[in-house]
Amino acid sequence: MIPRVLLLLCLCSSLAPLAAQEHFEGKPLRRVAFLPEEQPLPRADLLRNLDLHFDEPFNAREVSVAMKRLYLTGRFEDIVVEVEADGDGVALTFKTTPSWFVGRVAVAGVPEPPNPGQLANATQLNLGTPFVSRNVDQAVANLKETLKSNGLYRAKIFPEFQADPPYEQIHIRFDVTPGERAKFAAPVISGDLLRSESKLIRTTRWRGWLGFGGYTDFTSSRAQRGIERLRQLYREKEHLTSRISLEKLDYDPATNRVTPVVSLEKGPVVEIRPDGVKFSQRKLRQLVPVYQELAVDRTLLVEGARNIEQYLQIQGYFNASAEFEIGDVENNVQSILYTIDRGERSKLVDLAFEGNKYFDDDTLRERLYTRTASFLQFRHGRVSEDLLKKDREAIASLYRSNGFRDVEVSHKIDDAFGGKQNQRGVRIIVKEGPQWFVSAMELEGVNLQFYEYIRSLMQSNPGQPYSDVSVAADRDAILNYYYNTGYPEASLEFSVKPGSAANRVAIRFTVNEGPRLFVRTIVLSGLEATHRKLIDTRISLKPGDPLSLTALTESQRELYDLGIFARVDAVIQNPDGKERNKHLLFDMEEAKRYAFDFGFGAALGQIGGGGSSGFQNPSGTTGFSPRVSLGISRTNLFGIGHTASVSTRFSNIQERAVISYLAPQFQGNPNWNLNISGVFDQARDVNTYTAQRLEGSVQLAQRFSKATTLQYRLAFRRVAVRDIRIDPALIPLYSQPVRVGTAGLSHIFDRRDDPAATSRGLFNTIDISLATKVLASQATFARVAWKNATYHRVARQTVLARSLTFGWISGMGKTSTPEDIPLPERLFGGGANSHRGFPENQAGPRDLVTGFPLGGNATLFNSVELRFPLLGENLGGVLFHDMGNIYRSVSDISFAYSQPVAKTPFCGYGTCGPDYRFNYMVQALGFGIRYRTPIGPVRLDLSFTPNSPRFRGLEGTYDEIIAGKGRTAEQRISRFQFHFSIGQTF
Numbered sequence: 001m002i003p004r005v006l007l008l009l010c011l012c013s014s015l016a017p018l019a020a021q022e023h024f025e026g027k028p029l030r031r032v033a034f035l036p037e038e039q040p041l042p043r044a045d046l047l048r049n050l051d052l053h054f055d056e057p058f059n060a061r062e063v064s065v066a067m068k069r070l071y072l073t074g075r076f077e078d079i080v081v082e083v084e085a086d087g088d089g090v091a092l093t094f095k096t097t098p099s100w101f102v103g104r105v106a107v108a109g110v111p112e113p114p115n116p117g118q119l120a121n122a123t124q125l126n127l128g129t130p131f132v133s134r135n136v137d138q139a140v141a142n143l144k145e146t147l148k149s150n151g152l153y154r155a156k157i158f159p160e161f162q163a164d165p166p167y168e169q170i171h172i173r174f175d176v177t178p179g180e181r182a183k184f185a186a187p188v189i190s191g192d193l194l195r196s197e198s199k200l201i202r203t204t205r206w207r208g209w210l211g212f213g214g215y216t217d218f219t220s221s222r223a224q225r226g227i228e229r230l231r232q233l234y235r236e237k238e239h240l241t242s243r244i245s246l247e248k249l250d251y252d253p254a255t256n257r258v259t260p261v262v263s264l265e266k267g268p269v270v271e272i273r274p275d276g277v278k279f280s281q282r283k284l285r286q287l288v289p290v291y292q293e294l295a296v297d298r299t300l301l302v303e304g305a306r307n308i309e310q311y312l313q314i315q316g317y318f319n320a321s322a323e324f325e326i327g328d329v330e331n332n333v334q335s336i337l338y339t340i341d342r343g344e345r346s347k348l349v350d351l352a353f354e355g356n357k358y359f360d361d362d363t364l365r366e367r368l369y370t371r372t373a374s375f376l377q378f379r380h381g382r383v384s385e386d387l388l389k390k391d392r393e394a395i396a397s398l399y400r401s402n403g404f405r406d407v408e409v410s411h412k413i414d415d416a417f418g419g420k421q422n423q424r425g426v427r428i429i430v431k432e433g434p435q436w437f438v439s440a441m442e443l444e445g446v447n448l449q450f451y452e453y454i455r456s457l458m459q460s461n462p463g464q465p466y467s468d469v470s471v472a473a474d475r476d477a478i479l480n481y482y483y484n485t486g487y488p489e490a491s492l493e494f495s496v497k498p499g500s501a502a503n504r505v506a507i508r509f510t511v512n513e514g515p516r517l518f519v520r521t522i523v524l525s526g527l528e529a530t531h532r533k534l535i536d537t538r539i540s541l542k543p544g545d546p547l548s549l550t551a552l553t554e555s556q557r558e559l560y561d562l563g564i565f566a567r568v569d570a571v572i573q574n575p576d577g578k579e580r581n582k583h584l585l586f587d588m589e590e591a592k593r594y595a596f597d598f599g600f601g602a603a604l605g606q607i608g609g610g611g612s613s614g615f616q617n618p619s620g621t622t623g624f625s626p627r628v629s630l631g632i633s634r635t636n637l638f639g640i641g642h643t644a645s646v647s648t649r650f651s652n653i654q655e656r657a658v659i660s661y662l663a664p665q666f667q668g669n670p671n672w673n674l675n676i677s678g679v680f681d682q683a684r685d686v687n688t689y690t691a692q693r694l695e696g697s698v699q700l701a702q703r704f705s706k707a708t709t710l711q712y713r714l715a716f717r718r719v720a721v722r723d724i725r726i727d728p729a730l731i732p733l734y735s736q737p738v739r740v741g742t743a744g745l746s747h748i749f750d751r752r753d754d755p756a757a758t759s760r761g762l763f764n765t766i767d768i769s770l771a772t773k774v775l776a777s778q779a780t781f782a783r784v785a786w787k788n789a790t791y792h793r794v795a796r797q798t799v800l801a802r803s804l805t806f807g808w809i810s811g812m813g814k815t816s817t818p819e820d821i822p823l824p825e826r827l828f829g830g831g832a833n834s835h836r837g838f839p840e841n842q843a844g845p846r847d848l849v850t851g852f853p854l855g856g857n858a859t860l861f862n863s864v865e866l867r868f869p870l871l872g873e874n875l876g877g878v879l880f881h882d883m884g885n886i887y888r889s890v891s892d893i894s895f896a897y898s899q900p901v902a903k904t905p906f907c908g909y910g911t912c913g914p915d916y917r918f919n920y921m922v923q924a925l926g927f928g929i930r931y932r933t934p935i936g937p938v939r940l941d942l943s944f945t946p947n948s949p950r951f952r953g954l955e956g957t958y959d960e961i962i963a964g965k966g967r968t969a970e971q972r973i974s975r976f977q978f979h980f981s982i983g984q985t986f
Helices: 002-019 043-050 060-072 116-122 133-148 197-204 220-236 281-287 298-314 361-365 385-400 448-457 468-484 532-536 549-561 728-734 958-962
Strands: 029-035 076-086 089-098 101-108 156-164 169-177 188-191 243-252 257-265 269-275 321-330 333-341 347-354 408-414 423-431 437-444 491-498 504-512 518-525 565-572 581-590 594-606 622-637 642-651 654-663 672-683 690-703 708-722 738-750 761-771 781-793 799-811 858-871 875-887 901-908 911-916 922-931 938-944 950-955 967-972 976-982
Touching: 029 043, 043 060, 060 076, 060 089, 101 116, 101 581, 116 133, 116 565, 133 156, 133 169, 188 197, 197 220, 220 243, 220 257, 281 298, 298 321, 298 333, 298 385, 347 361, 361 385, 385 408, 385 423, 437 448, 448 468, 468 491, 468 504, 468 549, 518 532, 549 565, 549 581, 858 922, 875 938, 911 950, 911 967
Parallel strands: 029 089, 101 169, 188 257, 269 333, 347 423, 437 504, 518 581
Antiparallel strands: 076 089, 156 169, 243 257, 321 333, 408 423, 491 504, 565 581, 594 622, 622 642, 642 654, 654 672, 672 690, 690 708, 708 738, 738 761, 761 781, 781 799, 799 858, 858 875, 875 922, 901 911, 922 938, 938 976, 950 967
């Protein structure tokens, strides 16, 4: 209101010269000038706003209206008009004082907390709004309060201003001398103490760890968290109506300490008891909201009774009822008794529809919460009065959106369906009524150049069903189109009248387009290390374009997607000003350039251990492998949004270091990503050997759509193995290091609804690579890997998932054999993520002498899972079947169930025995448990493999084998396997 009054006063004072120049009335207007010559708006825009016509008679009132239009642009703080003779006419000189606007606001010198974003927000100086000097004083006051709430009571604030005349901006920087952060002092606690004062202070955690090290730094959030911990303590002791309050915070400038004054009122112990049904204390706390609200309120108790009824109804007690009674307070105990009658348990066996003609039963059933009984999900069905009410509303809404304005939906419950007690049937009755249609539709006020396109956006066309939903959708579609083409003030009204026939309506849409706005300039601020070119390529709006709010938001999103900004503000300068061309302001805060990562994990299972000297246990032993990871990354390298990182992983089965360079949105194209990496890896996850890999690669990824990505790759590596546990005669051959150079192509098609917890969709990948002498490769071979997975929802929370994996390696020489492929390049499989009937990497061919796995040149795995809820929302179950194997070559792939044995026995090291072969299909059946966590499901899988492989293995040390003293024994991979890991199998 104040700016409007000031405007009127200014306007009146500026018109005074006009009143004194009445003798100029009627003379032609010859010239219009502006002082100073540099104006906030281009001269063409100024004249367009004035709307004064040269050589036409001068009129003082028209000039006053023109001045008002200039004021409404928001670009001028003061305007004075001088009138003088110009030959036989009149000349006008507009003397203006420009308005200034808030530019970048920064607060420097403050250690976190608070962070820079919180401080900038505390100033309440919004980017692009008019600059008013008194608002700076309020900003300083706001900052002081924010700093005090974070313990910085001694802070001093010095605002600095920097003018940006080309864009009429004032950049404001608040330099802060923070002083020492205050610390907590011993709190003053009064009232009902459940524990000793020292233990209550320890509960608040206002002192150091376990009470040592003195009091911690003060922040208001830390103070509130301490109070909440006290409330939690009293709540756990059943004092649900306790009053724990932070009365005040006393600051002592002499000691720079803050003393919290805490008042404790415990109130009576609230004892809530169910009668008639046993509930665990945890479930009771979930159902009765008194525990959450910390108040014994009749409304909350009624809600608790309703929650109990609904819970029991969903368990199959469809006639359950609950009532409560509040007892008197005796011996400081407030008793509340819920009397529960759950009635007979029954099963919902039938859910039918009656009267529905327009929609079939399946279409209606998809929208229902009510469910009939099923073995895997709802053993007694799911139905209650509240759920049926929601179902009726959902069906009615569906009909109304398709033109059935008078639809009525009701239901009937049969308590003895089919003449059997404890079986229920629900019949939903639909009275559709007549269907209403649009007989005529008029669209008024639309620019002819937009008319046809807007008509194509609309649903409420003649002959189409009429509904309020369609009309609302049409309204949103029209306004969104206008907002996105530069008409931010567009508005729309519609009216509906009876049509020319029964059950027909005529609709009229009237559009008020308002003025069209355009982009004047793109103004950037806050860039320190980032190159402007990187920003320009991400902003889709250019000077002269219609001002699209959607494009503005999309540009802001693309800048965030670069991952180098902590904050991006994208606003229109002078948003309320009536000017045709607008400055767009992008103010950015660059994120921290260095990030450090630390992680700890572990693996549990039969995880190999290829570094030991013995040849026992070729199928692996159960072990525990702790894992530590460290990483550092540097973002926005060279100011172009690239990232360089180093990550390491250490465990007793792997040492790994990766150096990578990532160029996202390569060359400004959002669909291209470039990744260059170097890897050193030493792993013992295959029980046969210890592998060492040194690799460099470059990969270019191209995204064609949200679902489809292509990856082009060149890789050069040196692979070597040691500690090989195979026939000693073959060790010299396989222990030679090999140089491999490959070119590869990957196609990824991902239509899953949620990669972390997929319920429906398709995932398909195929990878083709070629190792050739052209790339200086000592081994030449081609590799193909294909994986196809589908997901089908068979019930609301039950998913049928399947995955098929095929791999093939083939030597390129004319006389090449499968044994020519280096050991580390072969295919290995089995374990938690491929075939759960095997320990990790234990599938496929084995050395005939030692029994250790050799890998193969072909793989075929198929997995099927039925995923279903097991207990509550977080615990799920899985029934699975895995089948497949690793094969010596693609021609050896077999679907045989039984393991083949060669006719001629194998003899070696003084003994003979069956010569087992491995080209058959290993089957595994199992059950798994999934516990949902924020980082993915934690899973435990238990499997049984009736046809697990047999093999012959050696016993003894390496020296004993060389001396011919090794012993052979028939062994078998255990039929029972367990796997513990994180994430879904596929």
